[in-house]
Amino acid sequence: MTQSDDPSGAGRKRNQRGVTMEAVGRIAGVSQVTVSRALSDPSKVSPQTMARIRDAIAVTGFVPNALAGALVSRKSMMVSALVPSITNIIYASMLAPFSSELKSRGYQILLSETGLDPDEEAAVVEAHLSRRPDAIWLTGVHHAARTRRMLIGASIPVVETWDMTETPIDLCVGFSHAASGRAVAEFAREAGYTKGAGISAGDERAQRRLGAFASRFRELSGCNIPVVTASYGSIAAGRAMLAELLDRRGFSGGLVACSSDVLAQGVLIEAAARGIAVPTDLAVVGFGDQELAETVEPGLTTIRVNRDAMGRIAAQALLARIGGETPPRDVIDVGFTLIRRASA
Amino acid sequence: MTQSDDPSGAGRKRNQRGVTMEAVGRIAGVSQVTVSRALSDPSKVSPQTMARIRDAIAVTGFVPNALAGALVSRKSMMVSALVPSITNIIYASMLAPFSSELKSRGYQILLSETGLDPDEEAAVVEAHLSRRPDAIWLTGVHHAARTRRMLIGASIPVVETWDMTETPIDLCVGFSHAASGRAVAEFAREAGYTKGAGISAGDERAQRRLGAFASRFRELSGCNIPVVTASYGSIAAGRAMLAELLDRRGFSGGLVACSSDVLAQGVLIEAAARGIAVPTDLAVVGFGDQELAETVEPGLTTIRVNRDAMGRIAAQALLARIGGETPPRDVIDVGFTLIRRASA
């Protein structure tokens, strides 16, 4: 019923040359340059000319070719954003304010997923650099040597986010994962928990958080605690890891720190299934402060990172750099907050 | 501690002309064209020449300028993706397979959020078209007239997703929101629910689902049911809307259909707070089959849409079009499934 007259199919795209400023100018009775000027700065063109050009644009449906513009002006008005995964709300929620901030200044986002492998990231970086973005957002601070080299060679502003380093490629806007892990350990002690355990996802940042938690916990309490690692941070993994701790690692109660709220939710569900009372018999701390942390029962004590601010500040820092400013600090720590709810 | 020697700041970006094929060729002792050929089709260049060029590229850190290439070849190797919101997992989870499918064929994603307003979308479409993408993904099938005009004028493959139409701009890969609403009503009747109510978010597609649910429910049962609308689909809104139904709309039990799983979760929470038993005193159906639908207690009966397949199929359809193929069907309905769990 829909394919019979095919309004859009076979006949389309026949070497169409597209409308150019040249063509618009011809119709408006001016030269190509005048059209260009009319678009970039209307005040440099007489009102009558402007009107004729406007009409010609309307008639032809002219849309300027930004590729050509970028080639000669050396400004692509694109900013690259590289994140491990778009479906992870952690990254998406930084990206949203980042992109909206840039959009309001006329920039567009060239987005790619990199996964968590530095070599894959390097390949993506190269592909992006070939598009000549005016700046680039990277997630994390551990990159392949080749990535650093390419980025420095490209001479564009770079912001590394969602982590902290003293030697950024250019700019860094983030927080310390180790410090957040230590903060959980310190909270545990202050709240009176003398026993503990850790559940981590397999990625490097998660392990860094949990490693810092465990070693700080040991410093404060004098005893080692078990840390188990799941390859991926799912609810099922959280349940399985708690079972592992209880059934095979001799863990029998205390505070369990998790590398993400999703894992923590799994722990809560497994605890409920086993009739273990939270927080009296088992205390749970997550990471991320996702929406679920607030709605889960009992409410999840967790670490909140201001992702909106991070996205926005990163965008502003890049814009400043693009504008030639030398920022007062090239490393900005947005910190984190421990949100105490009922689970610990 | 980090800003003293400023390795990346002020000195950078000094009218750098960047390495070109010309420069690489000079070092390798060949012309610029030969470098171009070496990169696009190594078999057309002698092995020795190839080796010298490779060395020259390594030495200079040359990264080809895809803008220039796109300008002359009329292939940007970019595909635009326009979604209402990146942080909404619904859209993000379609985007991920879409972009990974395209990436494997050398395309990159130019991403923008459009919100839910057709005029805002039109502005975004224009900005994207100026970058000359080789194809474009739109979310939904209701667009401003100007959007349709621009898109048709651009003569590039367009896929409209996450909805259904008999008159697509070009291609459509999606499902029928109305049919999904009717399916919930039919399920309700078959399961023996004689009373019902609806809770919808304010956006047009959500209202279409709930409208279809209500009218089909009326057809089947002969009685009108109340439908309340929240501006935005949050847990808090779900709680508030159930309260509204119970306290002010004379609803006293039966099946509540929600336009999203998040709203449904709010309903479950409010019901629990009021001591209303689910599903015995109140049955709840969501939409989307997010992860929470499975983990919430009781498990949420909901509508599942295969978002992964949609993203992938949309990508494949666009790739086929780019390759000049005329697809057998320009409208593909991926359908949906009602997943029955404990809540209804």
Added chain:
DNA sequence: TTGTAGGCGTTATCAA
């Protein structure tokens, strides 16, 4: 206020 000339860094088309 408007126009002319010259290039931006590639790919396409010939010719050698």
Added chain:
DNA sequence: TTGATAACGCCTACAA
């Protein structure tokens, strides 16, 4: 197998 030459569509001088 390689190279010269001509675009691609626009912006940046500079000139009128």
